[in-house]
Structure formats: structure tokens, C-alpha cells
Amino acid sequence: MANASSGPASVGAHGSASKHSSPLSARKIARVFGYLLSSRVLSALLQAVTFALFARLVAPASFAGVSAIIGASMFASAVLDLGLTTAATREAAAGRHSVLRGLTRANAAVTAAVATVGTVSVVAAVLATDSGWLASVAPFVLWLAVDRLAEFRAAVSLGLGHPRVAALNLIVRRAIPAVVLVVAAWVQPEEPVLWLSLGYTLGAVVGLFIRTSVRAPASLAARPGIVASVRSSTPFWVNSMSAQSRQLDVAIVSAVSGVAGAVIYSPAARLISPLRLIPTSLAQAAMPMVASSGRVRPTDVRRLVLAAVAPVGAAYIVLGIFAPEILSALFGPNYRSAALPLRILLAGLVLAGVASMFTAILQGTGAEARAARANVATAILSLGLIAVGAAVAGGAGAAAGLAVGYAAQAGALFIQYRKSLESADDVGARRRT
Numbered sequence: 175m176a177n178a179s180s181g182p183a184s185v186g187a188h189g190s191a192s193k194h195s196s197p198l199s200a201r202k203i204a205r206v207f208g209y210l211l212s213s214r215v216l217s218a219l220l221q222a223v224t225f226a227l228f229a230r231l232v233a234p235a236s237f238a239g240v241s242a243i244i245g246a247s248m249f250a251s252a253v254l255d256l257g258l259t260t261a262a263t264r265e266a267a268a269g270r271h272s273v274l275r276g277l278t279r280a281n282a283a284v285t286a287a288v289a290t291v292g293t294v295s296v297v298a299a300v301l302a303t304d305s306g307w308l309a310s311v312a313p314f315v316l317w318l319a320v321d322r323l324a325e326f327r328a329a330v331s332l333g334l335g336h337p338r339v340a341a342l343n344l345i346v347r348r349a350i351p352a353v354v355l356v357v358a359a360w361v362q363p364e365e366p367v368l369w370l371s372l373g374y375t376l377g378a379v380v381g382l383f384i385r386t387s388v389r390a391p392a393s394l395a396a397r398p399g400i401v402a403s404v405r406s407s408t409p410f411w412v413n414s415m416s417a418q419s420r421q422l423d424v425a426i427v428s429a430v431s432g433v434a435g436a437v438i439y440s441p442a443a444r445l446i447s448p449l450r451l452i453p454t455s456l457a458q459a460a461m462p463m464v465a466s467s468g469r470v471r472p473t474d475v476r477r478l479v480l481a482a483v484a485p486v487g488a489a490y491i492v493l494g495i496f497a498p499e500i501l502s503a504l505f506g507p508n509y510r511s512a513a514l515p516l517r518i519l520l521a522g523l524v525l526a527g528v529a530s531m532f533t534a535i536l537q538g539t540g541a542e543a544r545a546a547r548a549n550v551a552t553a554i555l556s557l558g559l560i561a562v563g564a565a566v567a568g569g570a571g572a573a574a575g576l577a578v579g580y581a582a583q584a585g586a587l588f589i590q591y592r593k594s595l596e597s598a599d600d601v602g603a604r605r606r607t
Contacts, residue, residue, distance in 0.1 A: 203481065206337040206459035213341035214451050217348035224352040224370075231359055231366035240367060243311055244374075247318045252418060254288055255322070256280075257410030258403070259329040260461075264410075264537060266333025267462030274330070276398035277407065281326045283400050289319035313371035317378050321347065324381030331386035333462045343384040350377030409546040413533060416546075416553035420576070423560050427572045430564040438569025441501055441509045442516035446523060452486050453527030457534035464538025475535060475591070482527040490520040515573035522577030525584045532587035536594060544590040552583035 229237050258281045265274045292315035299308055328343040354373030358366065398406065424443050428436040460478055464470055470478075493500065497513040497520075505512075529549075536545035556579025563575030 203456075203459050203463060203478075206332075206463075207456050209337035209341040210332075210455040210459055211451060213344045214455060215448075217344050218448070220345070220348040220352050224348075224355055224373075227352070227355055227359065228366060228370055231355075231363060236367060240311065240370065243314055247314060249418075251318060251322055251325075252414060254284060255325075255411065255414070256284060256404055257407035257412070257414060258284070259326050260410040260414070260537070261403075261407035262326060263329045263333035263458075263462050264465045264542075266330045267335075267465040267538075269466070273398060273403075273406070276400075276403040278326070278330075280400045280403035280407075281323070284404075285319050285322045288322070289315065292318065310365065310368040311371050313368075313375045317371065317375040320375065320378035320382065324378050324384075327382065327385040332458075333465070334386045335462070336386045337459070339384060339386050343381050346384060347377040347381040350374075350380060409542040410537065412546040413537070413542070413549050416549040419553045420556060420579075422557060423572065423576060426557060426560050427564045427569065430561050431568045431572070435564050435568040435572065437509075438512050439515050439564070439572050440569075441505045441512045442519050442569070442573060445501070445504070445516060446519050449486075449490075449520075449523060450526070453482055453523070453530040456482055456527070457530035460531065461534035461538045464535055467538075470535060470539065478531050478535065479528055482531040483524055486527055487524050490523060494520050512569065515569045518570065518573035518577050522573070522580040525577070525580040528584040529580060529587050532584065532591055536587065536591060539594065541590070541594040544594055545587060548586035548590045549583065552579060552586050555579055555582055 225237075225241070228240070232240070258277050262274060262277045262281070265277060296308070296312045296315050324343060324347060328340040331337075331339040331343065351370060351373035354376060355366065355370055358369035358373075362369070424436065424440050427439045431439075467474075494517040497516045498510045501509045501512050501516065529552075533545045533549065536542060556576055559575030559579050560572045561575070563571030563573070565571070567574070
């Protein structure tokens with residue numbers, strides 16, 4: 175298995191290497207971004223293939239049930255992460271090994287609690303109902319716990335400057351379920367649900383061994399306790415949850431403007447979902463490098479923001495020009511009317527890229543609480559604007575509301591970035607005096 179090792183001198187861009195090359199070089203960020211984006215796209219394709227095959231092996235009701243379980247498990251994993259994985263990436267990049275050990279211990283404790291509660295609940299349900307189908311999906315509980323540990327290790331590898339290891343970790347975890355299901359369909363097609371759950375679990379177990387080993391210094395400061403580690407990671411969790419809350423947009427449009435608004439808005443919203451991978455992957459690539467440098471210069475910030483806007487902006491312009499044709503080809507000619515919401519959302523995604531980059535900069539420089547406050551406030555504002563826009567102008571109004579919300583988010587994060595600079599200058603002035 176890929177098992178790199180990294181000591182204090184090779185953490186992020188620390189040590190002597192930082193004297194010879196900028197930790198925020200465009201080439202390094204592009205390399206990490208390439209690994210992250212390609213692994214996410216490939217893992218999404220592997221998952222699509224897995225479910226396409228699974229749908230052919232089971233009844234529609236069983237397919238819907240398993241899909242709901244996996245979707246709920248992924249959402250639960252995001253909620254129960256508590257921001258620990260993102261914090262681990264930042265601390266690994268910054269070389270703070272004692273803090274990283276505390277985060278690792280906290281993640282293990284949370285995962286153990288989730289596994290215990292989930293196992294007890296599933297066993298009790300199986301015994302109470304005597305359901306063979308429920309017993310077949312029981313391994314998903316173990317998968318949820320082990321996959322969390324594998325994801326945490328991948329985050330540490332990313333922070334230590336090994337994006338290839340992090341990418342391979344994700345791809346393997348998604349490829350193994352597909353392989354297991356293909357073999358099962360040929361050897362024993364009678365239990366596809368059980369084989370799928372076992373495949374996901376096996377993929378997570380293998381993912382545990384695809385990691386970067388950490389060689390910590392001999393003398394370490396006392397590691398934080400579990401409660402302190404969770405408390406320190408809370409701003410990262412808040413940022414994640416505020417981003418997740420925008421996934422409620424389609425539900426809000428449906429509730430406010432009914433089917434007519436949802437029919438116009440939903441295709442555009444679903445089409446931009448994979449496009450969100452671009453700004454988020456770029457920001458995730460930049461954050462550990464920002465953390466390893468400690469504080470970025472204004473010129474670095476301008477380069478990062480330009481990198482988040484220029485390439486995707488050009489691509490979004492092309493998509494916007496051909497929006498009716500793209501919607502017609504993917505969803506059918508009845509959905510050409512969703513072109514206006516799609517164009518508005520594409521413009522909003524450019525601003526979302528700016529917001530993602532400023533979030534990464536604030537998190538990387540230790541101002542994650544500032545990012546959390548801005549992101550929570552603007553997430554609430556965005557949901558309100560979506561509702562108002564849907565009530566006034568249907569799907570197009572909802573898209574405009576979300577785009578304005580992205581603009582507000584980018585503006586609020588820029589203000590927080592300026593405040594963080596002023597705060598750092600004040601601290602430096604007090605130290606000099």
C-alpha cells in the first residue's frame with residue numbers, strides 16, 4: 175500500500191525547503207488541485223457505476239432503501255466529523271504535532287462512540303424485526319466508522335504534503351465496492367445488498383492503510399484533551415455545515431413556489447452541483463500551503479483569488495452561452511426554460527469560488543473563527559434570499575437569491591480577512607513596543 179512517511183522537516187513546506195521555494199507557488203497548488211479534483215471526479219464516476227450495476231441486481235424498493243442509507247450515512251459522517259479532518263489538515267501542514275495527536279485521539283473517540291451506538295441500534299433492530307434485509311445492510315454501520323478513520327488519515331496526508339496518497343485513498347475506497355459487486359454478480363448474485371455493504375466496508379478498511387506516517391519530534395508539548403480538541407475544531411465544523419445548508423435550496427424552492435418553480439430551478443441546481451468541486455478542491459489545495467507559511471502576503475492573496483476566478487470564469491461563460499442546448503441534451507427539450515436560472519447560478523459560482531478561497535486563507539492563518547462567523551451569517555441570508563426570490567420570481571428569482579448570497583459571502587469573508595490583517599498588525603506592534 176502507499177505508505178509515505180514525513181518527519182518534521184518535510185511537513186508541508188517547513189524546514190529548509192521553505193527557504194528555496196514559496197509554499198504558495200502556483201505550480202504546487204496546481205499539482206495538489208489536480209490530484210484532488212481528479213480523484214473526486216473519478217470516485218464519483220466509480221460510485222455511479224457501482225449504483226448502476228446495483229440497480230440491475232435488486233428490486234426498485236431495495237435500491238431506494240440502500241441509496242437512502244448511504245446518503246444518510248454520508249450526511250451523518252459530515253455532521254459527526256465535528257471539523258476534525260479539516261483541522262487535522264491545517265495542523266499537519268503547520269507542523270503542530272502535539273495538536274495533531276490530540277485531534278487524532280478525539281477523532282478516534284468520536285468514531286468509537288458512533289460505531290458503538292450504531293452497532294447496538296442495528297443489532298437491536300435486527301433482533302426485534304427478524305429482517306434479513308436489515309441484517310444485510312448492517313455492515314454499513316462498520317463502514318461509516320472505518321470510513322471516517324480513513325478520511326481522517328487522508329486529510330493528514332494532504333496536510334503533510336502528500337496529495338497523491340490522499341487521492342489514492344479516496345479512489346480505492348470507491349473502487350473496491352464496484353469490484354466486489356461485479357465479482358458477486360458473477361459468483362453469487364442472490365445477495366447483492368450484503369455484498370455491496372461488505373464491499374464498502376472492505377474499501378474503507380483498505381483505505382486505512384493508504385496513509386502518510388507521521389514521525390513526530392522526540393520532544394512534544396502536551397497534547398490537548400479530547401474536549402479541547404473538539405472545541406478547537408468547532409469553527410471548521412461550522413464552516414462545513416454552513417456550506418451543507420445551501421443544499422436545501424431545491425427543497426425551499428419547492429416549498430415556496432411549488433412544482434412550477436422547482437421544475438425551472440432544479441435542473442440548473444443539479445447541473446452546477448459537480449461544478450462546485452472546482453472551487454472547493456482549489457481552496458482545499460491552497461489551505462495547507464497557507465497554513466505552512468503562517469501568514470500570506472497581499473500579493474499571494476491576489477494570486478489565489480485570481481486562480482479561483484479566472485479558469486472557472488472562462489468555463490462558466492462558455493457553459494452559459496450554450497445553456498439551453500446543454501439542458502436540452504441532458505434533461506430534454508422541456509427544460510430549455512431553465513437556461514436563465516443556470517446562467518445566474520454560474521455567475522454566482524464565480525463568487526462562490528472567491529468565498530471558498532478566502533475561507534481557506536482564513537482557516538490556514540488561524541482565523542477560522544472569523545470565517546465561521548461570516549459563513550454562518552451569509553448562509554442564513556442565502557436561504558432567506560432563495561425563499562424570497564422563489565416567491566417573487568420562481569426559479570429565476572431563487573437563482574438570483576443564491577447568487578446574491580454568494581456575493582454577500584465573498585464580501586463578508588474579505589472584510590474578515592482585512593480585520594485579521596489589522597489584528598495581526600496590532601499584535602505585532604504591541605510586541606515591538
